[in-house]
Amino acid sequence: MRLHVVIVGGGFGGLNAAKGLSDEAVEVTLIDRRNFHLFQPLLYQVATGGLSPGDITAPLRRVLRRQKNTRVLLAEVVGIDVDGRRLILSDGVLPYGILVVAAGVRHHYFGNDQWEPFAPGLKTVEDATEMRSRILSAFEAAEREQDPGRRRAWLTFLIIGAGPTGVELAGALGEISSDTLRGDFRAIRPEEARIFLVEGMDRVLPTFPPELSAKAEAALLGHRVRSLTSTRVTAVDEEGVTVVRGGKPERIAARTVLWAAGVRASVLGGLLAERAGAPLDAVGRVIVEPDLTVPAHPEIFVIGDLAHYVHQTGKPLPGLAPVAMQQGRYAARAIAGRLRGEKPPPFHYFDKGSLATIGRHHAVADFGFLRASGFLAWILWLFVHLMYLVGFQNRILVFVQWAFLYFTRNRGARLITGERATTRGG
Amino acid sequence: MRLHVVIVGGGFGGLNAAKGLSDEAVEVTLIDRRNFHLFQPLLYQVATGGLSPGDITAPLRRVLRRQKNTRVLLAEVVGIDVDGRRLILSDGVLPYGILVVAAGVRHHYFGNDQWEPFAPGLKTVEDATEMRSRILSAFEAAEREQDPGRRRAWLTFLIIGAGPTGVELAGALGEISSDTLRGDFRAIRPEEARIFLVEGMDRVLPTFPPELSAKAEAALLGHRVRSLTSTRVTAVDEEGVTVVRGGKPERIAARTVLWAAGVRASVLGGLLAERAGAPLDAVGRVIVEPDLTVPAHPEIFVIGDLAHYVHQTGKPLPGLAPVAMQQGRYAARAIAGRLRGEKPPPFHYFDKGSLATIGRHHAVADFGFLRASGFLAWILWLFVHLMYLVGFQNRILVFVQWAFLYFTRNRGARLITGERATTRGG
Numbered sequence: 076m077r078l079h080v081v082i083v084g085g086g087f088g089g090l091n092a093a094k095g096l097s098d099e100a101v102e103v104t105l106i107d108r109r110n111f112h113l114f115q116p117l118l119y120q121v122a123t124g125g126l127s128p129g130d131i132t133a134p135l136r137r138v139l140r141r142q143k144n145t146r147v148l149l150a151e152v153v154g155i156d157v158d159g160r161r162l163i164l165s166d167g168v169l170p171y172g173i174l175v176v177a178a179g180v181r182h183h184y185f186g187n188d189q190w191e192p193f194a195p196g197l198k199t200v201e202d203a204t205e206m207r208s209r210i211l212s213a214f215e216a217a218e219r220e221q222d223p224g225r226r227r228a229w230l231t232f233l234i235i236g237a238g239p240t241g242v243e244l245a246g247a248l249g250e251i252s253s254d255t256l257r258g259d260f261r262a263i264r265p266e267e268a269r270i271f272l273v274e275g276m277d278r279v280l281p282t283f284p285p286e287l288s289a290k291a292e293a294a295l296l297g298h299r300v301r302s303l304t305s306t307r308v309t310a311v312d313e314e315g316v317t318v319v320r321g322g323k324p325e326r327i328a329a330r331t332v333l334w335a336a337g338v339r340a341s342v343l344g345g346l347l348a349e350r351a352g353a354p355l356d357a358v359g360r361v362i363v364e365p366d367l368t369v370p371a372h373p374e375i376f377v378i379g380d381l382a383h384y385v386h387q388t389g390k391p392l393p394g395l396a397p398v399a400m401q402q403g404r405y406a407a408r409a410i411a412g413r414l415r416g417e418k419p420p421p422f423h424y425f426d427k428g429s430l431a432t433i434g435r436h437h438a439v440a441d442f443g444f445l446r447a448s449g450f451l452a453w454i455l456w457l458f459v460h461l462m463y464l465v466g467f468q469n470r471i472l473v474f475v476q477w478a479f480l481y482f483t484r485n486r487g488a489r490l491i492t493g494e495r496a497t498t499r500g501g
Numbered sequence: 502m503r504l505h506v507v508i509v510g511g512g513f514g515g516l517n518a519a520k521g522l523s524d525e526a527v528e529v530t531l532i533d534r535r536n537f538h539l540f541q542p543l544l545y546q547v548a549t550g551g552l553s554p555g556d557i558t559a560p561l562r563r564v565l566r567r568q569k570n571t572r573v574l575l576a577e578v579v580g581i582d583v584d585g586r587r588l589i590l591s592d593g594v595l596p597y598g599i600l601v602v603a604a605g606v607r608h609h610y611f612g613n614d615q616w617e618p619f620a621p622g623l624k625t626v627e628d629a630t631e632m633r634s635r636i637l638s639a640f641e642a643a644e645r646e647q648d649p650g651r652r653r654a655w656l657t658f659l660i661i662g663a664g665p666t667g668v669e670l671a672g673a674l675g676e677i678s679s680d681t682l683r684g685d686f687r688a689i690r691p692e693e694a695r696i697f698l699v700e701g702m703d704r705v706l707p708t709f710p711p712e713l714s715a716k717a718e719a720a721l722l723g724h725r726v727r728s729l730t731s732t733r734v735t736a737v738d739e740e741g742v743t744v745v746r747g748g749k750p751e752r753i754a755a756r757t758v759l760w761a762a763g764v765r766a767s768v769l770g771g772l773l774a775e776r777a778g779a780p781l782d783a784v785g786r787v788i789v790e791p792d793l794t795v796p797a798h799p800e801i802f803v804i805g806d807l808a809h810y811v812h813q814t815g816k817p818l819p820g821l822a823p824v825a826m827q828q829g830r831y832a833a834r835a836i837a838g839r840l841r842g843e844k845p846p847p848f849h850y851f852d853k854g855s856l857a858t859i860g861r862h863h864a865v866a867d868f869g870f871l872r873a874s875g876f877l878a879w880i881l882w883l884f885v886h887l888m889y890l891v892g893f894q895n896r897i898l899v900f901v902q903w904a905f906l907y908f909t910r911n912r913g914a915r916l917i918t919g920e921r922a923t924t925r926g927g
Contacts, residue, residue, distance in 0.1 A: 110637060110917045127553035129914030136685035137911060146687040149641045149917075166645070200918055211536060215575045219592070259562035261572040468905045468913050475901060479894045485563060487894050488555030491536045491575075492626055 077102050077144075080410060081162060081171035083152055083343065085112050085135045088177035088379030088399035088406075090465075093145055095407025100414065103145040104169065106162070110134060110149055113200060114464055116396055117473070119240055121203035122333075123210065123247035124255070124486040128200045130472045133465040152178075152343060157350045160374065175376040175406050176343055176361075180394060183339035183358065190311040194235060194332040197244070206333060208491045210248065213331045214256060215491070217263045224328070230268045231329035233316055235308055236336030237274035238282065239431040242291055244335055245272045246434035249298025254435075254484040270300045271327060273318060275336075277305045280431055280439065282393060287439040290448040294433040338394065340381050351375060356383045356391070365421030366409055367402055376409070378402035384422065392424055396463070401425065432456045435481065503528050503570075506836060507588060507597035509578055509769065511538050511561045514603035514805030514825035514832075516891075519571055521833025526840065529571040530595065532588070536560060536575055540890055542822055543899070544623055545666055548632035548759075549673035550681070550912040556898045558626065559891040578604075578769060583776045586800065601802040601832050602769055602787075606820060609765035609784065616737040620661060620758040623670070632759060634917045636674065639757045640682060641917075643689045650754070656694045657755035659742055661734055662762030663700035664708065665857040668717060670761055671698045672860035675724025680861075680910040696726045697753060699744060701762075703731045706857055706865065708819060713865040716874040720859040764820065766807050777801060782809045782817070791847030792835055793828055802835070804828035810848065818850055822889070827851065858882045861907065 078101045082089045085107035093105045111132040120126045135147045154163030155174075162169045182196030195205055210232070217229035232248050234241050248270050256265035272279065272295065278288035279295065279302050292302050303320065310317035315328040340359030347353040347361055353369045354362040360383040361369060367382060369375040379399035383391050392398045401424060409419040428442035430452070438452040447455075457477065464470050480486060504527045508515045511533035519531045537558040546552045561573045580589030581600075588595045608622030621631055636658070643655035658674050660667045674696050682691035698705065698721065704714035705721065705728050718728050729746065736743035741754040766785030773779040773787055779795045780788040786809040787795060793808060795801040805825035810818050818824045827850060835845040854868035856878070864878040873881075883903065890896050906912060 110641065110915065127555035127914070128916055128918070129553035132916055133913075134685070134915040136682075137915070140684045148645070150645075200916065215536065219574070219576075256562075258566045259560075466913065468902070468909070468911065471901055471905075472898060472913070475897055476894070479897075483894070485894065487559075487892065487898070488553070489536065489560040489563070490554055490558055490626065492554070 078172040078410075078414065079104065079170065080173045080175065081106065081169060082175040082177060083107075083162070084177035084179060084379070085109070085147075086115070086177060086179055086379060086399060087396045088403040089175065090135070090138065091400045091403025092175050092177065092376075092378065092406045093139060093142070093403075095404045096410065097142045097144065099144070099407075099411045101144060101410065103142075104148055105135065105139065105145060106148045106150050106152060106164075106169070107135060108149070108151050110136070112138060112465055114469075115198075116460060117464075118197055118200075118203050119243045119247060121200065121488070122197055122206035122244065123251060124207055124489040125247065125480055126473060126476055127488045128204065130469055130476065131464070132200065133469060138465060155346050155350045157372065157375075171374075173374050173376070173410055175378060176347065176381060177377075177379040177399070177403065178341035178343040178381050180338040180340050180358075180360075180380040182334055183337040184334070185337055187311070190334070193311045193313055194334040196334040197240060204490075204492055207489075208493060209331050210251070211489055211491050214260065214263070214265055214268075216330070218260050219262075226263065227269075228315065228328040229330045230263065230265075231271070231315070231327065232268060232331045232333070233271045233273060233327060233329040234333045234335055235273050235311075235316075236334065237272050237276075237279035237302065237304070238335060239280065239429075241272060241274070241335035242279055242295065242431050242433060244333060245270055245295060245300040246298050246432065246437075249295070249300045250434045250484075251486065253299060255486050255489075266299075268299075270298075271329070272300055272302045273306050273308060273316075274302065274304045275307050279304065283429060283431070283439060283441050284446055287441055287446055287448055291431065291433055291439050294437040294439075294448070297437075298434045338380070344381055347375065347377065353377070366419055367406055367422050376406045378406050384424075386424055395429070397427055398424060430456045430459060504598040504836075504840065505530065505596065506599045506601065507532065507595060508601040508603060509533075509588070510603035510605055510805070511535070511573075512541070512603060512605050512805060512825060513822045514605075514829040515601065516561070516564065517826045517829025518601050518603065518802075518804065518832045519565060519568070521830045522836065523568045523570065525570070525833075525837045527570060527836065529568075530574055531561065531565065531571060532574045532576050532578060532590075532595070533561060534575070534577050536562070538564060538891055539626060540895075541624075542886060543890075544626075544629050545669045545673060547626070547629035547914070548623055548670065549636065549677060550633055550915040551673065551906055552899060552902055553914045554626045554630065556895055556902065557890065559895060564891060578772075581772050581776045583798065583801075597800075599800050599802070599836055601804060602773065602807060603803075603805040603825070603829065604767035604769040604807050606764040606766055606784075606786075606806040608760055609763040610760070611763050613737070616760070619737045619739055620742075620760040622760040623666060630916075630918055633915075634919060635757050636677070637915055637917050640686065640689070640691055640694075642756070644686050645688075652689065653695075654741065654754040655756045656689065656691075657697070657741070657753065658694060658757045658759070659697045659699060659753060659755040660759045660761055661699050661737075661742075662760065663698050663702075663705035663728065663730070664761060665706065665855075667698060667700070667761035668705055668721065668857050668859060670759060671696055671721060671726040672724050672858065672863075675721070675726050676860045676910075677912065679725060681912045681915075692725075694725075696724075697755070698726055698728045699732050699734060699742075700728065700730045701733050705730065709855060709857070709865060709867050710872055713867055713872055713874055717857065717859055717865050720863040720874075723863075724860045764806070770807055773801065773803065779803070792845055793832055793848050802832045804832050810850075812850055821855070823853055824850060856882045856885060
């Protein structure tokens with residue numbers, strides 16, 4: 076009987092691990108709770124009405140249909156029997172020879188879970204359509220609001236966390252208010268919306284070089300986004316947030332607050348700690364060996380955002396798509412090597428660089444040896460994201476919509492759906 | 502002060518009424534509960550994963566942004582003060598000079614509302630994504646089901662109602678099981694799915710000429726859809742349906758049942774009856790005067806699916822997009838004419854013909870003088886639907902996705918979202 080490799084999670088890490096095993100003499104099962112792979116780097120464009128969920132997702136079965144040694148299982152993992160080498164699913168058990176856990180992270184409110192209803196995060200397709208409904212509903216509510224103070228609060232947007240997601244959300248919000256919705260309303264001027272980007276560190280994009288942070292902040296200001304750095308959020312409620320800047324508390328009335336700050340590891344991290352003695356870091360990620368396995372458990376790999384891997388530089392690798400993709404391919408190579416009795420060299424991350432975009436025409440790029448910002452970096456950002464999208468059809472669809480967005484400044488997917496289908500009360 | 506025309510509903514009727522008043526000396530307010538116009542004839546393609554909701558919707562504000570005499574209001578109408586000429590909204594009142602009610606219809610279970618959870622209908626974007634999730638989840642559940650009988654029930658799909666929507670849904674389901682999902686699964690063969698189309702009348706597409714019904718039925722059979730005509734549904738529950746054929750009850754175990762049968766008028770029909778004495782037909786539609794107004798209330802127009810208009814042929818007009826569009830334009834012309842003291846001639850429906858498509862390569866077309874079926878009718882169907890889509894961007898996006906669907910047989914928007922995000926229990 077062939078070795079059974081079970082991969083949990085169909086994100087960048089899991090999908091690349093599965094693809095890397097396509098020609099090996101193993102049986103592969105890819106488990107996910109969802110039936111599709113999600114291209115998370117463009118999720119903020121769904122949240123801001125530029126793309127539809129279908130454009131940035133690919134059915135897992137479709138992606139892997141020709142890979143005959145692989146099956147896809149829609150299931151939820153609820154436990155691990157490490158000694159018996161079995162996964163406990165919500166509706167059955169699944170034995171494994173080797174387990175690859177690529178279950179990712181969720182957003183995290185640093186012990187303030189009561190903030191979640193007022194400051195939704197952005198990890199799933201549902202998160203994105205909810206965020207989209209909130210943003211569009213806020214302009215609708217402002218249009219109907221007579222009281223100037225309340226109208227101003229509806230037209231105030233606050234994003235917590237100035238990493239790439241927060242910066243890209245803020246830039247897109249700037250475009251929506253200045254360009255997309257211009258002329259759409261009769262009682263309000265959407266371009267008067269105020270957008271705040273709150274960051275605890277002393278600059279936006281804190282993982283980028285300081286010179287690019289400064290350029291990003293300037294570009295954001297050009298999109299009417301005000302960055303509040305060295306600013307801590309101490310309260311979030313329906314009416315707005317309380318922040319502390321320079322030791323002084325300050326209240327900002329904002330009816331739309333978006334969360335782009337902390338993440339916490341999937342519950343599978345905790346399961347691995349409990350059952351396999353895996354060491355965890357402060358946010359619950361599994362601290363893995365140089366070959367991405369759990370200490371004393373060479374049969375369990377942890378990859379992607381869920382893995383805490385101390386890079387060759389001594390710092391843990393960031394939770395980025397390229398890291399997860401390279402780790403997925405590494406795990407596949409390591410598993411294939413073992414079949415031939417080989418011991419793999421430690422995982423080495425090849426940092427191709429970081430990119431973040433700020434509205435139209437502007438991005439920052441950090442390639443270590445080269446730092447770029449502005450229009451050329453933006454073109455590069457477009458190109459890289461199109462190329463990494465899974466599915467040729469998705470590439471065409473996204474390209475067409477970006478072209479329309481560029482030339483007409485319209486965002487086609489401006490739907491208020493779900494529970495927020497009608498206006499929120501003032 | 503200029504005459505204030507209030508239009509309720511941003512569907513085909515309301516939108517065309519608003520557009521028809523663009524150059525007139527009136528103030529127009531278009532009220533809708535949703536912020537977008539929905540191209541309902543293609544909603545079944547969202548329900549079957551071929552298109553995304555954003556592709557067949559257009560933001561109402563965007564469509565009307567350049568029409569300076571018109572504003573869009575996201576609001577819900579809860580009452581009408583006919584004497585005071587005011588609409589009662591859920592959060593305010595709105596005076597009108599002329600009222601155009603184009604609030605449409607909802608689906609209707611003929612007094613069997615308990616069927617709704619087991620047989621969802623298709624009127625809104627949320628209906629479509631729910632239907633899509635049910636269809637895809639059923640294949641997933643079948644893949645995991647060990648018991649042959651239960652697996653068969655998961656692979657049995659039953660559509661109630663063989664009008665254009667039911668026929669188009671059934672054809673798309675046939676394509677999904679035979680083409681789209683072929684090779685995606687390991688334990689089941691999706692092409693073994695059984696698809697039943699249940700119709701109370703003695704043929705499918707009962708509003709079309711009998712020869713086209715026969716051709717449609719044959720085309721459906723080619724897509725492995727079995728039509729059960731002269732068949733009445735007497736019970737629907739989680740496990741399947743009970744039908745009566747030729748006086749004999751019969752049980753069909755089907756875990757996915759879709760409703761494409763009856764419609765009932767919007768609640769606004771009832772409000773008009775109560776407040777303005779409007780006569781209603783059996784399904785609650787307002788029986789309108791030759792100029793589409795409510796009897797004794799020349800200031801209230803009712804158009805589109807909500808209107809019961811006895812056609813020049815003596816039969817009420819069907820609830821189709823072309824009827825609503827022509828009535829919307831007529832109402833605008835009639836209102837403009839009144840400003841000049843003119844009395845409009847009665848509304849005359851110009852029947853351009855009916856079309857229905859059955860999977861790839863096949864459609865039926867009835868132009869009265871000409872009846873067509875097959876490939877050319879299908880090309881015509883594609884062309885007409887692309888041309889009537891609102892928004893040039895939507896046309897391009899739909900065209901690209903149809904081209905991909907045609908050549909790759911893939912359906913890109915195969916997302917299981919919302920509450921059915923994980924597998925349903927067996």
